[in-house]
Amino acid sequence: MKAIVFETYGSTEVLRMRDVEKPLPKDNEVLVRVHAASVNAADWRMLRADPFLVRFYAGLLKPTKFQTLGADIAGRVEAVGKNVHQFQPGDEVFGDVFASGFGGFAEYKCARESELVLKPANISFEEAAAVPLAALTALHGLRDKGRIQAGQKVLINGASGGVGTFAVQLAKYFGAEVTAVCSTGKIDLALSLGADHVIDYTQEDFTRSRRQYDLILAVNGNRSIFDYRGALTPSGAYVMAGGSTGQLFQALLLGPWISLIGKQKMGALTSTPNQKDLLFMKALLESGKIKPIIDRHYPLSEVSKAIRYVEEGHAKGKVAIILECSE
Structure with missing residues (x-):
């Protein structure tokens, strides 16, 4: 072969x-x-x-x-x-x-x-x-690590990539208010997936605005963990599921320490594929709730x-x- x-x-x-x-x-x-x-x-x-x-x-x-x-x-x-x-x-x-x-x-x-x-x-x-890999990464980041709840304000940084496109759809499925971060040419895609708000990172820095989020899923980018911390609510969660090597090591080394000294939870995702969750995604695909x-x-x-x-x-x-x- x-x-x-x-x-x-x-x-x-x-x-x-x-x-x-x-x-x-x-x-x-x-x-x-x-x-x-x-x-x-x-x-x-x-x-x-x-x-x-x-x-x-x-x-x-x-x-x-x-x-x-x-x-x-x-x-x-x-x-x-x-x-x-x-x-x-x-x-x-x-x-x-x-x-x-x-x-x-x-x-x-x-x-x-x-x-x-x-x-x-x-x-x-x-x-x-x-x-499989992208959808389960999004699922585990939002549901398992991020403990997403209906009504929460959720930001997806890197919303137009492989993991991000599933993350936007899954966050909406779980009942969240979703803000998608992407480039200018991908705004229409993010909106078509159900995003309530879209931030064009070439025009606006979401970490410098006064808006705060209950959950941030980072699947792209190279932002400091402290930038993400400032964009979280006092009891919010940050999950690093993709991005630069530097961002990964910050989440692995600094995330647990930050989580110990306050109510915010910050860290890197470890996603293990399993048949049960793949069957969950299969059901969403069959129903047309995820594409x-x-x-x-x-x-x-x-x-x-x-x-x-x-x-x-x-x-x-x-x-x-x-x-x-x-x-």
């Missing part, structure tokens, strides 16, 4: 399309013929080993745990292991395969049974592949271009990979 592999850390120039051995499912695994995948910030961060801590997960000097990126997949079940009971050959599925070593940028992927759910019939493979936003799509041979585009930070929603073998 064909797969996009990397044998050393670096830019997208180190990515190569190779013929590799088709995997065989273990007893608890499902072999999926991948019809679509999607690109996440996790892909370019793993590729570049940024932050350096990535190396302790993937390999210190070079990637050894896995050599094919791609956490999100959607496709058809080709075969199942003897202990798999939820799926059978021919089923259309989607899921997040981060825990089983990435591998979505390939024609076939062996995934754990617990990483997949049946694809909603009302969306395409491309749309399904856009959901994936796809900016561009690329063939498997152009994964490097797709990752570069996402790394630039200007994508409206998600970027999909469509495999040539798809029907």
